[in-house]
Amino acid sequence: xxxxxxxxxxxxxxxxxxxxxxxxxxxxxxxxxxxxxxxxxxxxxxxxxxxxxxxxxxxxxxxxxxxxxxxxxxxxxxxxxxxxxxxxxxxxxxxxxxxxxxxxxxxxxxxxxxxxxxxxxxxxxxxxxxxx
Numbered sequence: 001x002x003x004x005x006x007x008x009x010x011x012x013x014x015x016x017x018x019x020x021x022x023x024x025x026x027x028x029x030x031x032x033x034x035x036x037x038x039x040x041x042x043x044x045x046x047x048x049x050x051x052x053x054x055x056x057x058x059x060x061x062x063x064x065x066x067x068x069x070x071x072x073x074x075x076x077x078x079x080x081x082x083x084x085x086x087x088x089x090x091x092x093x094x095x096x097x098x099x100x101x102x103x104x105x106x107x108x109x110x111x112x113x114x115x116x117x118x119x120x121x122x123x124x125x126x127x128x129x130x131x132x
Contacts, residue, residue, distance in 0.1 A: 028087035030066065032083070035117045037112075039111055047072075054106055056068075061099075062099070065083060065094070068084075
């Protein structure tokens with residue numbers, strides 16, 4: 001009798017642990033992407049026009065994009081954007097999209113080198129500690 005009770009309790013605990021881990025895995029975490037690139041000498045105004053007229057409109061229609069800000073340093077020519085995405089899958093979809101390819105095609109003649117990105121999981125103060 002005691003063995004049967006222990007088995008049931010163990011089974012219930014195991015099911016509970018599986019459900020808890022599935023709910024944790026299923027949580028979508030916001031991600032932030034910081035992109036940067038350097039405008040060619042004398043091309044800052046043209047890059048700003050492309051950003052204002054083209055890139056902003058493309059970002060406006062992106063599924064999962066929650067927030068975007070652009071930055072630039074007129075002295076060095078360094079430019080870029082900071083975007084917050086609903087989750088990594090939304091960002092990945094954008095990174096593979098034709099829209100992004102179009103943006104890069106318009107920027108390429110105006111910038112030196114490649115556009116680089118850093119991606120981080122967003123941590124909200126007061127929420128549970130970041131996952132390893």
